[in-house]
Amino acid sequence: MAALHAGGNTSLSGDGEAPPPPTVDRRRGGWITAPFILASIAGMTLAAGGWMSNLIVFLIQEFNIKSINAAQIFNVASGCANFFPVLAAILADSFLGCFSVIWISSLISFMGLILLVLTVTIDGLRPSDCETGSSVCATPSRIQYAVLFAALALVSIGLGGTRFTLATIGANQFNKHKHQATYFNLYFFTLYVNSFICSTGIVYVQDNLSWAWGYGISIAGSAVGLAVFLVGRRFYYRDKPRGSPFMSMARVVVACVRKRKAEVSYESADYYYGDVDGVKGAAPTKSFRILNRAALKTEGDILPNGSISKPWKLCTVQQVEDLKSLIRILPLWSTSILLSTPIAIQVSLTVLQALATDRHLGRRFQIPAGSMAVFSLISIAISLSLFDHVLWPMWKKVAGKNPTPLQQIGIGHLFNIASMAVSAIVESKRRTAATSHHHPMSVLWLVPQLVMVGMGEAFHFPGQVALYYQEFPSCLKSMASAMVAMVVGVAFYLSSAVVGFVKRVTEWLPDDIDDGGRVDNVYWVVVVIGVFNFGYYVVCSWLYKYKNVGVEEAGDHRSDSES
Template sequence: MGDSEAGKLNHSGGRGGWITFFFITGSFAGSTVAASGWSGNLIVYLIDEFNIKSIDAAQISNVVNGCISLFPVIGAIIADSLGCFSVIATSLCISSLGILLICLNTFFTSLRPPPCQTGSATCEGATGLQLTILFTGITLASLGIGGTRYTTATMGANQFDNPKQQDIFFNWYFFTMYTASIVSGTVIVYVQDSVSWAWGFGICLICNTVGFGIFLFGKRFYRYLKPQGSPFIGIARVVVAAVHKRKEFLSSKIEDYYYGETEGKPHLFPSENLRFLNCAAMKAEGDLTSDGVVAKPWRLCTVQQLEDFKSVIRILPLWSTTLLLAAPIVVMYAMVILQALVMDRQLFHGFKIPPASVLVIVLLSTAIFLSVIDRVLFPIWLKVTGHCPTPFQRIGTGHVFNILGMAIAALVEAKRLGVVKSHHLQNQKDAVVPMLSLWLFPQLIAVGVGEAFHFPGQVALYYQEFPVSLKNTATAMVAMMIGVSYYVGTAVIDVVRRNSSWLPDDINVGRLDNMYWLMVVLGVVNFGCYLVCTKLYKLQKHVPDDDDIKVPTLEQ
C-alpha cells in the first residue's frame, strides 16, 4: 500500500484519512482559542471585575489551571471506555455552557459587584449568587477542556493507519495548540483589557461554538474505533489482588503464576523487585474455573499486569522530582501578572501590553528554542559525543534553566522594589511603578528555554519506561505533573502568606524577591534529589527518538 492509500481506512466503510483532518484540527483550534482566552486572563478579571484581592485571585487561577491540567487525564480514561467521539462532543457542549455563564457575569452588572471607587481602600465584595454563577461557569468550562485536549489528539491519530501520517497529524496538532494559545494570549487578552470583557469572553464563546459545529459537521467522515477499556483497570486489579492475598506464601514454581491468554507457554518468573506484590498473580484455589477462565477477576491478575504496575511504581520517585520543578514556574506565572499590573506596560505610543500577555514570551521562547535544540544543539552534541542527549540529561538541563529563571526573577523584583522605594510609592493604591514590564522578559525566556528541554525529555523518559499497555499514559503523566504542581504552588504561596509578610495584597510593600529566592533554594534541593534518583534508577529500554515527541507546556 502506498502512502497515498495509507490514510484510507478499511474498517468503517472507507472513513477516516486526511478529509477528517480539517474537521478535527479546526474544532481543536476553536476550543483551544476559547479555553486559553477565558483562562489566561482570569487573574486580571477577578481583580478588576469581582474586587478579589490580588494574591487570592492568583491562588484561584492556580487551582483552576490545576484542574484544567488534571481533567484531560480523566477525560482520556473515560474515552478509553466510551469512545472518543461521544466524549469530545459532550465536552464541547459542556464548555460552551460554562463560557456562556462566564459571559453572563460580564453582560449583566447585577451579576458582579460594583466597581471600586478610585483611591478607595475598601471595595464591595461579590455576593454568594454572583460567585456561584461565576465558579459554576469556570468549573463547566474546565470540565469541557478535560474531554477535548488529549482525546482530540487520540481521535485524530485513529483516522490514519500509516505511522508517518500519524506523526504528521501530531505535528500539526501541537502547532495548532501553540498557535491558538498565542492568539488567545495576545488578541483576545487585548480585547478583554482594551475593549471590554463582554467582547473578549463573547469571542471565546463564539470560537468554542464554531469548533463544536465543525466537529459535528465531520461526523460522517470519522473512523470510529471500538473502545478497548482503560489499562488502569488492570493496575487497579493488581492492588486489590495483592491486598486480598497479602498473607499468602509466595511460590517458587513458575506454573503457580497466572499468565492469561498465553497460559501453558514458556514464561519468565515474576521479577524480584517489589517481590511482595507477586502474590497478586499467584493462582489460588477458586481463582480459575475448570476450563481455565478467571472466576474472580479482582482476586487474580496476570504476570504482565503485575510487571506493568511495578514499572509505574519504579518511576514514581523520578516523577515526584518534577513536581518541584514545575511548582516554581506556577508561582512565577501568577506573580508575573501581578508585577505587570503595577509596572509601565507602554510598548510604543498608544499601546500597552496586557498584563496576561507577558506569558506569551514563554510560549515563543519554548517554540523557538525547540527548533534550535533540534537543528543546532543536538547535531553539535551528536558530533562531539557520538550520541544524542538522554532524557535524563534533557530534564537535568531543564532543572538548571528553571533555577536560573527564578534567580533572574528575584533580581528583577529586587530592582523593582528599589524603584518603588526611591519614588515613595509604598501604600499608594494602583500606583504604577516607573519601570518597563520588559524587565520581566529575561526570566520568562529562561523558563521557556528550560521547558524546551525538560518537557520533551520527560515524555521521552516515560515513553521508553512505561509498558506497552500504558504507552498513552506517558503524556498523561506529564499532564498530571502539571496539574499537581499547580496545587503544590498554591500550597507554597499559602504557607508563605501565613508565616511571613512577603506576599501582602499590595506587592509594592511586600518582598516577592524573597519568594523567588525561596524557589531557587527549593529548585537546588530538588535538583539534588533528581540527581540521586537518576543515579539509583536503572533504565529498562533503549531511548526513543525525541524528534517525534511533543508535549504541551504549563501555560497551555
C-alpha cells in the same frame, strides 16, 4: 507550562507514536478527518485561552478580588484544567470513547463561557465598580461568587476533557507513524498559533474594548469548534472503550492482599500468564516480589476451560509487571511536581508584577499584563526549533549519541532554577525602583525570566513525555502525556497552597506588592526548593534503570518523537 495554561499544550508528542487501532475501518479515518479535527482544535483553543490567559486581571478588575487571592483562584482553575485530562482519558478508555468525551466536554465548556459572559453583561452578577480615588471596593456576594466559580469549574472541566482527547482521536485516524507525525506537526502549529492569538489579540480586546467582546470571541470559537467537530463525525474512526488499565492494576493490589499468606514461588509454572494452552514466559521479576502473589495460581483460581474464576483474586504476570514498572518510575514522576510548582508560582506572580510596572511601548500602546505568557511561548517555539536543528546534532556529534530523556529533564531543572533566581533579582530591582524612585520599571525587564523558563520547558516537558512513553507499561502508553498534565495540575494546586501559606506566615505578599511586599523573597524560596528537588532528581535518575529501551534508543526515540 506556558502553553498549557494558555490553552495549548507542549507535551503531546508521546501520543503521536501510539500504535493505531488493530482493526481500522478503511472507510473511515485518514486525512479527510484532519481539517475537521484541526479546525476544532483551533476553535476550542481560542475558547480556552480567551478566558484563562487574562483570568487574574479579570478577577481583580471585574470582581474586586485582591491580587494574591486572584492568583490563587487562577492556580486552582489551572490545576483543574490540567488534572482533568487523566479522568477524561479514563472515561474515554473505559466508558464513552474519545468522540463522546470531546463533544460532551466542549458543550460543558460552552455553558461555562456563557456564564462568564453573563457576569460581565448583567450588573447583578458582579460587584459594583470601585469608586474613583477610593481604596475601598465592594466585595462579591455569595451568589456572585457561586456564579463565578460555577463558570470557572465548567470551563476548566471542558478544557481538560478536550485538550488531550483531541490529540488521541486525531492520531487514531492514521495507520502509519509518518502520517501521525505529520498530523502532530499541524496539531502543534495550530495550538501555538491560537495560543499566541489568545495571549495577544483576545487579551488586548478584553483590556481595551470590553470583557464581553473578549469572552464573546471565546464563545464563538467554542461554538465553531464544536460544530465543525460534529459535522465531521461520519468520517471519524471511533475507537471503542477498552477498559481502564488502572482497573487491572487495582486488581493486582486486591489480589495480592487476598493472597497475602501465600508463599512466593520462584517457579514460572506456578504463575498465571493468561495462556490457555500452556505456560509462556519467565517467572515474575524479583523486584517488589510481594506483588508476585497476585499472579500465583492457587486451588480454585482457574476454571476447567482455562478462564479465571475470580478476576479480583488472580492476575496475569504481565499485569503484575505493568504495576511494577509504574512503581519504579513514580519517584522520577514525583520530582516533576516540584519542577512545575515554581513555574506555576511564576506564572501568576508575573502578572501581578506586570501590573506594577510601566507597560507602555511608545505613547499609545500598552502591553496587557495577561499577554506576558506570550514571551514564554515564543521562547519554547524558538528553542524547540534550535534544539532539533542545531543543539541535538551537535550533541550527537560530540557525545556520539542523542541526549537521553533523563538528561533533557535534568537540564530543564537547571534552567528552571536559574529562571527563578533571575526573577528574584529583577523583582528586587523593580521594588527598589517603585519605592525609592517612585518610577515604575519597564515591563520588558520581566522578559528574560520568561525566556529562560521557556527554554527550560523546551528541555524538560518533551523529555518527560519521551520518558513516560518509553517506560510506562504498554497499557498506559496513551496516558503518557496525560500524566504530564497531571503533574502540572498538582503543581498548580500546590503553588496555590504555597502562596497561601506564605501569605499567612509572612508579610511578603500584601494585596499591593509595592506596599511592603517582598515577592523577591518568594522567588528565593522556590530557588531553594528547586535546588533540593534537583538533588532528589539526580539521585532518582542515577538509581533508575531503563527497562523498555536502551539509553541510546531512548535518545533516538526522543529525537524522532519531536521531529
